[in-house]
Amino acid sequence: MKKILIAPSLLSADFSRLAEEVRDVENAGCDALHIDVMDGSFVPNITIGPLVVAAVHRVTELPLDVHLMIDTPSRYVAEFRKAGADWITVHVEAEKDIHGVLRMIRESGAKTGLSLRPKTPVETVLPYLPELDMVLVMSVEPGFGGQKFMPDMMEKVKVLRSKFEGLISVDGGITAGNASQVVLAGADLLVAGSSVFGKPDRGAAMRELRDAAQNS
Ligand code: DX5
Ligand code: ZN
Numbered sequence: 001m002k003k004i005l006i007a008p009s010l011l012s013a014d015f016s017r018l019a020e021e022v023r024d025v026e027n028a029g030c031d032a033l034h035i036d037v038m039d040g041s042f043v044p045n046i047t048i049g050p051l052v053v054a055a056v057h058r059v060t061e062l063p064l065d066v067h068l069m070i071d072t073p074s075r076y077v078a079e080f081r082k083a084g085a086d087w088i089t090v091h092v093e094a095e096k097d098i099h100g101v102l103r104m105i106r107e108s109g110a111k112t113g114l115s116l117r118p119k120t121p122v123e124t125v126l127p128y129l130p131e132l133d134m135v136l137v138m139s140v141e142p143g144f145g146g147q148k149f150m151p152d153m154m155e156k157v158k159v160l161r162s163k164f165e166g167l168i169s170v171d172g173g174i175t176a177g178n179a180s181q182v183v184l185a186g187a188d189l190l191v192a193g194s195s196v197f198g199k200p201d202r203g204a205a206m207r208e209l210r211d212a213a214q215n216s
Contacts, residue, residue, distance in 0.1 A: 004183055004213040005031040006206065007065050009171070009193035010056070011047060011145045018052075019059040025196060028206040032063040032087070034171070034191045036145075037080070039070035042094050043143035050076070050083040057084025065191075067115065067171065069142045070094065074101040081108040089113030089136050089169075092124050102131045113169070117142060122156040129164050134189070139182075140172030145193040149173030154185035161186025176208040180216035 008030050013021035022033060035053055040046040057064060066085035070076065073090040074097070080088055088110045095101045098114070105112045114125050115136035125135055137156050140147035149172065160168050169189035170182045179190055192209060199205035 001214065002188065004187075004210070005167075005189040006196075006209055006213070007032040007034040007169075007189060007191050008196040008202075008206075009034040009036055009145060009191050010197075011036045012193035012197035014197075018056065021197065022056055022060045022062070024202045025206070026060055026062055028196075028202040029210075030062065030196070030206060032065045032189070033060065034065045034067060034193075035085075037066060037068045037070060038143065042071045042091065043069045045143045050079040053080060053083035053085060063087065065089070065113075065169075065189075067113075067136065067191075068094075074104055077101065077104045077108055077110075081105075081110050085110055087111045087113050087134060089115050089134065091115050091117070091142075092128075093117060093120055098128055099131065102128060106131070115142075115171070116156075118150055118153060122159050125160075126163065129160075129166070132164070132166055134167040134169055135160055135164060136169040136171055136191075137187075138172055139170050139174070142172075146198070147173055149175070149178050151178070151181065154181060157182070157185035157187055174209075176212040179209055179212040183213050183216040 038047040063086040065087040111133040113134040171191035
């Protein structure tokens with residue numbers, strides 16, 4: 001049985017106590033920390049910049065999985081890498097030269113990720129699979145935490161699983177109630193915001209998710 005990775009999304013953490021929040025999920029045994037970067041243009045919300053990523057990097061050993069929901073992300077790859085990003089994921093809709101930005105991520109020393117919005121067909125990412133360490137399938141419209149999971153997106157995961165040996169990550173609306181269908185579709189990494197940071201006991205929340213994922 002393959003190990004399913006779980007990455008809590010910092011977006012749902014209490015930002016007034018960021019260091020404690022990060023340590024809390026680290027102690028709860030998560031595998032990485034997902035950091036949602038939004039620019040108010042690619043998505044309506046504005047969240048985190050390199051300064052905050054660097055601050056988080058100073059207080060944790062966890063791999064930082066940085067999800068760039070920004071236009072022309074090539075402008076910021078070097079800065080996020082310098083801030084401590086281990087994985088850098090860009091959106092296929094956000095950049096003209098995807099090969100170029102992936103090369104830039106790879107040359108920075110980070111792992112490459114490519115994501116797609118719910119309305120974007122899975123075919124758009126297929127040409128880039130040989131250059132990718134991870135594909136991140138959005139199961140909500142990017143922009144906000146706490147939205148409802150879109151089960152139809154698991155069709156994309158199945159297509160990708162048949163063609164891709166790298167990591168398949170699913171992001172948005174994941175709970176202990178739907179984790180097993182995500183894993184059965186072929187995902188390796190579950191991003192979970194509200195269902196971890198939204199619960200008072202992060203250890204219990206992580207155990208619940210892990211049990212649901214591993215018992216698929
Ligand atoms: C949405 C973000 C997600 C989100 C996940 O734009 O990319 O990472 O914060 O949060 P939940 O699990 O609450 O949907
Ligand atoms: Zn995300």
